[in-house]
Amino acid sequence: MKTTKTTTLQKPTLLLWSLFLSFFLFSNTSLAQEILVKGVVKGLVESETELLDGANVYLKNANESTTTNKKGEFTFPKKLKKGDILVFSYLGFEKQNIKIKEDTSFLTVLLKEEDIEMLGALNSEKRFKSKRAKQ
């Protein structure tokens, strides 16, 4: 008699657990397909910020990308999932990688101007003429 009682008690607990677990798994996958990411990209030039027009926003290791408009705004064309990495780049600025979280919806990205020494030597096919040989 005692034994039967214990079994009847265990059954609903197991069911509850599996229900809880499947709900957790289900909710996680459904969330993963749902993230629509919008944002604004700004650039930092000598302690002043400006909106970056035409900054590249792309999903790392995938052919999915967009560019910002004149106001620096973007809406990523593909819905993202948790753990995806968005790369923000703009020629002359340091790249930034941002990992998408469950609650990511709006990103404000600030890119720093890269410190590059700008140089330019011309190639020349002009034949050499030494000063002494001119005499």
Place this chain on the structure above:
Amino acid sequence: MRLFLFILLCLFHKNYFAQKSDFKHINFSKADNIAKSYKSKDLQNLNKITFALTQNLDTDVEKFRAIYIWVTSNIENDYNLYLKNDRKRKRYKKDSIKQKKWNSKFQKTLFKKLRKKKKTICTGYAYLLKEMSAIVGIKSILVNGSGRTSTTGIEDLNYANHTWNLVLLHKKWYLCDATWAAGIPHPEKGFFQFNYSDAYFLATPSLFFFNHFPINSNHTLLGKNSKSFEEFIKMPILYRGAHEILSAHEYPKKMHHKIKIDSIFTFQYLVKKDIVPENIKFIRSKGTTEKTIVPEVLLKNKLLTLHHKFKEKGFFDIHLYIENMLISTYTFEVFE
């Protein structure tokens, strides 16, 4: 210890020979065709451009090739921009704060021009190559240093004036110079002429060094065979043709020579392909007078040896031509 030395030797050996011939088995025509047929009016969506260039290519070297060919055939070298920068950099040479301020302002103009007009100067070429490679997971770095040509005086070489790239392909580093490969600027006529040369793609390190002295000596890829700046500025002047025709410039090691009249001088090179001896000549110039010299030619297993006897005294510029291409220049002071 022996094993360690052996491994070290292998590593060094591998690095030393990092050049285009490592990829002899790869046909670049597919990458080249993709690069030549893809057009974009600006660089606003760099990611899209890079993927379009590389998505149908399998290996990293082909992907890099497509990017390199696209950059060298679409980005124009802006001579006015170069002049402006050169002038200001020289003016602020002794004032590092002013130079930095100018650089920052100039950088902004430069990148705007690159993004919207596809025009730039060396650093822009190298930077773009690095950025596009990064999009497809290929590592590349910018190398700053002195670029030496027939028109850069020694004083111009005292500070860094040029930027090129090192690229990591299949675990080895390679040299390239997209700026010089793209074409030739015509300053007096005020335009840039696209004229691609394959000579600076995964270039032979020992030849590349004749025109490129990096600030960091590790960037020569020559290991302990790297030379000092003093030695660099004394080397003969090599032109584009040299990088296309030669695989090594063996002798002479220096540009200037002082020799006794009637002595025989030897020049030695390794050539990439067989050359008809009749297509090899020297032009000797003194002031406005020029004379064609036919040297004694010995060509054996791609080793080209030239002999010439100097029979007149004076100061001469000697220019080597192979198949009508200007290869190199030396100067000779012949005394009695």
